[in-house]
Amino acid sequence: MKRKILITLIILAFWTPIQIFAQQDIKPGEYKIRNLPYIVREISTSKYYVINRDEKNALKENPKMVNDLPTERLDIRLTNGTSLQQSVIAALTDDKIKLLKASKENLQVYLFCSSNGTIINILFTVKTGTILTLEDIYKMDKYLRKNYKPTFSSVQNGHQQLNWVDAMQTINF
Numbered sequence: 001m002k003r004k005i006l007i008t009l010i011i012l013a014f015w016t017p018i019q020i021f022a023q024q025d026i027k028p029g030e031y032k033i034r035n036l037p038y039i040v041r042e043i044s045t046s047k048y049y050v051i052n053r054d055e056k057n058a059l060k061e062n063p064k065m066v067n068d069l070p071t072e073r074l075d076i077r078l079t080n081g082t083s084l085q086q087s088v089i090a091a092l093t094d095d096k097i098k099l100l101k102a103s104k105e106n107l108q109v110y111l112f113c114s115s116n117g118t119i120i121n122i123l124f125t126v127k128t129g130t131i132l133t134l135e136d137i138y139k140m141d142k143y144l145r146k147n148y149k150p151t152f153s154s155v156q157n158g159h160q161q162l163n164w165v166d167a168m169q170t171i172n173f
Helices: 002-022 081-091 094-102 134-147 155-161
Strands: 029-033 036-043 048-053 106-113 119-127 165-172
Touching (some): 029 134, 081 106, 081 134, 081 165, 119 134
Antiparallel strands (some): 029 036, 048 119, 106 165
């Protein structure tokens, strides 16, 4: 009997820190997740964090006019947002999805892409105290870059003449 209790205590002693570490809250700072640098910034005016891979991809300035229209009048739209949502969900475990749904969390995904849809960078916005972990962010980032190809529409297809296009999608769990 004493031996069973001792073995149980040893198992709990090793298992508990792993579980606690895996569920640590996201905090502002610089992190390495599977050898990729990520930055977590706090939005000072709200209770949200912005998380993105720390890449030095400088976005080239877009032209101010395209097809005789100011760039801001191109009305650029992400045309496959449902596919984006499905891709985010596919990157997470079923248990994580259940927890996110139970807490009614949402996630904002900002995409920065070349005009042909190649992803340049992704920013994720989460509320403080989110159930998501940095490992989850890494998984979504990796999955989207590998499996998701954003498509866009715009007035006179003007987005095709831009150096980069951005889009934002809110995912409500």
